[in-house]
Structures are given as C-alpha cells and as structure tokens.
Amino acid sequence: MSDQLTQKVLAVIATTQRVPPEKVTIDSRFEELGIDSMDGVNILFALENEFDITIPDEAAKQIRDVRQMVEGVRGLVERRAG
Amino acid sequence: MVQRRVAVTGIGVVSALGGDTCQFWKALREGRPGIAPFESPELSSLRFSRAAETRGFDPCAHFQEKQIDFLDRFAQFAVVAARQAVLQSGIEWTGELRENTAVITGCCVGGQSTQDTGFVDLYRLGRNRVHPLSIPRVMSSAGASHISMEMGLSGPVYTVSTACSSASHALGQAFWMVRAGQADMAIAGGSEAPFSYGILKAWEAMRVVSPDTCRPFSRNRSGMILGEGGAMMVLEPLEAAQARGATVLGEITGFGMSSDAAHITQPSASGAAKAMRLALRDAGIPPEAVGYINAHGTGTIANDVSETSAIRSVFGAHAGRLAVSSTKSMHGHALGAAGALELAATLLALHHGILPPTANFAEPDPECDLDVIPNRARCQAVEYALSNSFAFGGLNAVLAVRA
Numbered sequence: 001m002s003d004q005l006t007q008k009v010l011a012v013i014a015t016t017q018r019v020p021p022e023k024v025t026i027d028s029r030f031e032e033l034g035i036d037s038m039d040g041v042n043i044l045f046a047l048e049n050e051f052d053i054t055i056p057d058e059a060a061k062q063i064r065d066v067r068q069m070v071e072g073v074r075g076l077v078e079r080r081a082g
Numbered sequence: 083m084v085q086r087r088v089a090v091t092g093i094g095v096v097s098a099l100g101g102d103t104c105q106f107w108k109a110l111r112e113g114r115p116g117i118a119p120f121e122s123p124e125l126s127s128l129r130f131s132r133a134a135e136t137r138g139f140d141p142c143a144h145f146q147e148k149q150i151d152f153l154d155r156f157a158q159f160a161v162v163a164a165r166q167a168v169l170q171s172g173i174e175w176t177g178e179l180r181e182n183t184a185v186i187t188g189c190c191v192g193g194q195s196t197q198d199t200g201f202v203d204l205y206r207l208g209r210n211r212v213h214p215l216s217i218p219r220v221m222s223s224a225g226a227s228h229i230s231m232e233m234g235l236s237g238p239v240y241t242v243s244t245a246c247s248s249a250s251h252a253l254g255q256a257f258w259m260v261r262a263g264q265a266d267m268a269i270a271g272g273s274e275a276p277f278s279y280g281i282l283k284a285w286e287a288m289r290v291v292s293p294d295t296c297r298p299f300s301r302n303r304s305g306m307i308l309g310e311g312g313a314m315m316v317l318e319p320l321e322a323a324q325a326r327g328a329t330v331l332g333e334i335t336g337f338g339m340s341s342d343a344a345h346i347t348q349p350s351a352s353g354a355a356k357a358m359r360l361a362l363r364d365a366g367i368p369p370e371a372v373g374y375i376n377a378h379g380t381g382t383i384a385n386d387v388s389e390t391s392a393i394r395s396v397f398g399a400h401a402g403r404l405a406v407s408s409t410k411s412m413h414g415h416a417l418g419a420a421g422a423l424e425l426a427a428t429l430l431a432l433h434h435g436i437l438p439p440t441a442n443f444a445e446p447d448p449e450c451d452l453d454v455i456p457n458r459a460r461c462q463a464v465e466y467a468l469s470n471s472f473a474f475g476g477l478n479a480v481l482a483v484r485a
Contacts, residue, residue: 038347044289
C-alpha cells in the first residue's frame with residue numbers, strides 16, 4: 001500500500017537517477033539503484049524543489065535507503081503544514 | 083641530461099592565518115585555526131556559517147586604486163604572495179633571468195567575486211551592462227599574468243586548473259621545468275578567493291561543508307571548511323642559489339601525479355597511492371625516508387578514510403612511524419591555492435624542525451589510525467616529507483621535499 005507522497009518521492013528518485021519508475025520501490029536499497037553519495041545529494045536537491053522543503057545536512061546524513069527518504073520528506077512536509 | 087637540484091628560496095603567503103609568511107607559520111606552530119563566522123552579513127543565510135577568510139586584507143595597502151580595478155581578489159593574493167616570495171629570495175633581476183623565469187600558478191574558480199557582481203547587476207538589478215574589465219578579472223590565469231607583468235618575467239607563464247590539486251600541479255610542473263633546465267627560475271604556487279554568494283550556495287548544495295569546524299581524521303569530523311588566500315614560492319637551481327648566497331628554505335625533490343579514472347567526487351585510495359609512489363620514485367627515495375606527510379586531509383568522511391588507506395598501502399609498516407597532519411584544520415580548504423599553502427607549511431615545518439598539528443582534533447577514528455599530531459605542534463627534525471593534494475575528479479598531485 002502506498003500513498004501519494006510515497007509515489008511522488010519514488011517518481012523523483014526514478015527521474016533523477018534515470019532509472020525506470022518500476023525499479024524504484026519503498027524497499028529499494030540505494031546500492032540496488034546505483035545511488036552513490038553524489039547521486040544522493042542530487043536526489044535530495046530534487047526532493048527539496050518538488051516538495052518546497054529544506055532538508056538539513058544532519059538529517060540528510062542519516063538517510064540510508066528509500067524508506068528513510070520517504071519518511072524524512074513526510075516529516076518535513078507535515079511540519080511545514082502543521 | 084643532468085638534472086639540477088631545485089631549491090626554494092622564497093615563500094610568500096596570504097591566508098586566513100595572516101597577511102604574510104611569518105604570521106602563517108606562527109599560527110601553524112601554535113595550532114591556531116583561522117576559522118571564524120563569515121564577516122559579511124549577506125552570507126548569514128547559508129547553511130554553514132564559518133570559513134577561513136583572509137581578514138584584514140586591504141587591497142589599498144598593496145595596490146594603487148587604478149591597479150585594483152584590474153585585479154580580482156584572487157589575483158591580488160597571487161601578486162602579494164609573489165612579491166613576498168621574491169623579496170625573501172633576494173633575487174637581483176637581470177634581463178636574461180627575467181626572460182628565463184617561469185610563472186606557474188594554480189587556481190580553481192577564478193574571479194568569482196567579479197563574476198558574482200556582474201550577475202547581480204544583470205539578473206537582480208536589471209542593469210543592461212557589466213563592467214568592461216570583468217573578463218580579464220575573472221580569467222583564472224590573471225594572477226599569473228599580473229605577476230609576470232609586474233616583475234617583467236617573460237618566460238613560460240600559465241595557470242593550471244585541476245580543482246583542489248591546482249597549486250600542487252603548478253608547483254610540480256615548475257619544479258620539473260627548473261630541474262630540467264627549461265627555466266632558470268620559477269615563481270609558482272596558487273591563489274583562490276571563492277567567497278561569493280553564488281559559489282557558496284553551490285558548496286552548500288553539495289553538503290560537504292561542516293556546520294562548525296574542520297576536524298580532519300577525527301571521528302566526529304563533519305566536513306570541510308572553505309578557505310581563501312594565496313601562496314607563491316621562488317624555485318631555482320640549488321647551485322645558483324648557493325652561488326649567490328641565498329638562504330635555502332628547502333628543496334623540492336619529487337613530483338607524482340595520477341588520475342583515479344573513477345568518480346567525479348568520490349576519492350579512490352589507489353589513485354592517491356599511485357601519486358605518492360610516483361613522487362617517491364621521482365625523488366629517488368624509499369618510503370622509509372619520509373618522516374612527515376602534510377595530508378590532503380579535508381575533514382570529509384570520504385577523503386580522510388581513503389587517504390589513510392592510501393598512506394598505509396604505500397608505507398606499509400612505516401605508516402605507523404610517520405607523522406601526518408592536515409593544516410587545512412587551520413587555514414581551511416583554499417581549493418586551487420590549497421597545495422601551495424600546504425607545501426609552504428611543509429617546507430617551513432622541515433626548515434624549523436617543528437611539525438604543525440591537526441587542529442580541532444577531538445577523538446580518534448579507527449578508520450584513520452595514523453599519528454595525526456593532534457592539536458599540538460611537535461618538535462621533530464624530519465629530512466623528507468610529502469605534501470598531498472587529491473582533487474575532485476580524481477586528479478592527484480603529490481610533492482616530495484627535503485629540508
């Protein structure tokens with residue numbers, strides 16, 4: 001099961017990493033998608049633009065997989081809305 | 083072909099540690115960083131707030147107003163550092179020497195503040211024109227040209243731009259030219275002035291700059307701290323220096339370079355190790371002869387682990403007996419000037435028999451298990467040392483020096 005925010009994050013990852021959308025799932029590990037540290041920074045930049053959020057460096061450093069990326073974005077979007 | 087020994091007879095430095103070489107060395111010896119909050123309030127919106135700025139540098143103290151119009155800050159640093167180096171070397175110029183002197187500088191980003199001002203005029207203020215001297219101020223070879231013009235040096239003059247290895251590549255090329263007799267003298271080094279809003283935002287986006295300070299090889303390191311400044315050195319054949327009674331501050335004895343051929347930002351230990359091996363081979367010394375390494379030591383997670391592994395692979399058991407420090411912890415990472423600031427630090431360390439520390443060191447990292455001279459300088463006579471530069475894009479340059 002997957003909500004709209006999750007779908008949007010997965011789509012941003014797929015677009016930025018230039019991989020087919022069906023390859024990116026909530027359980028994907030960065031290594032599977034060929035995401036290295038510079039790619040990760042690139043994706044964070046795309047997510048900041050997509051969701052109009054600022055992802056702090058400290059939070060960025062903790063992110064190790066797609067699920068953490070989705071939850072991180074969700075937290076920032078909710079905080080902004082709240 | 084007979085290879086000449088190459089002496090360094092002058093060292094000029096403008097940096098966050100002060101406006102001249104004496105202040106630079108005093109701060110390094112005392113383990114005192116030049117890292118502080120940005121002076122300009124305009125930069126307070128950045129995610130990082132600290133840098134190694136060359137505070138108190140007053141262009142009017144060094145140049146006439148008319149000259150300043152032609153000189154971006156990075157070129158000012160280059161000229162001022164070159165003047166210091168030449169003054170210390172005590173050169174007496176002749177027409178022939180001027181014709182056979184090379185000027186080789188390193189610079190990564192060129193005249194950023196000039197470029198930024200032009201873009202602000204166009205895009206923010208809606209003006210229709212930028213300053214007509216923008217192009218000659220922005221070009222990263224401007225520092226070399228101004229040194230050449232001011233001193234009347236008409237030998238080979240050029241600038242190397244290999245990101246954070248620029249100055250080391252420039253110094254290595256100058257060393258080879260003097261050694262081979264292609265130039266009778268060289269003024270070489272690097273300068274950089276990267277503190278404009280546009281480029282700092284780009285560094286912010288890369289997420290490699292520390293929010294507090296630069297702690298190379300420390301477990302809690304959190305990234306690099308950007309720096310600015312310039313360092314220039316006078317290189318000449320040892321015999322010529324001795325013949326004219328100059329004070330020899332040290333010798334450059336080897337240069338090695340390599341490319342990782344791997345990743346545009348992630349360093350590879352094998353590329354770094356290759357450059358160190360080639361520098362040792364070029365110097366004709368075994369690894370065991372080296373007593374000190376001035377590390378690239380940026381304070382990023384990736385560099386410091388990779389550099390440690392490279393040093394271990396080159397030096398084997400001797401790595402445990404080596405003293406290694408990163409002076410970036412004090413003068414910051416001055417990009418295209420970094421290699422020159424660090425070679426200056428290395429030569430001064432050997433000359434004075436004092437090894438500068440890695441400042442801001444808090445806790446050991448098992449993945450960076452070298453003797454990094456934490457926080458306090460060490461009195462230790464060392465004959466041979468290396469100065470490492472490993473740039474983004476995998477471009478490695480290592481210089482070997484002797485006291």
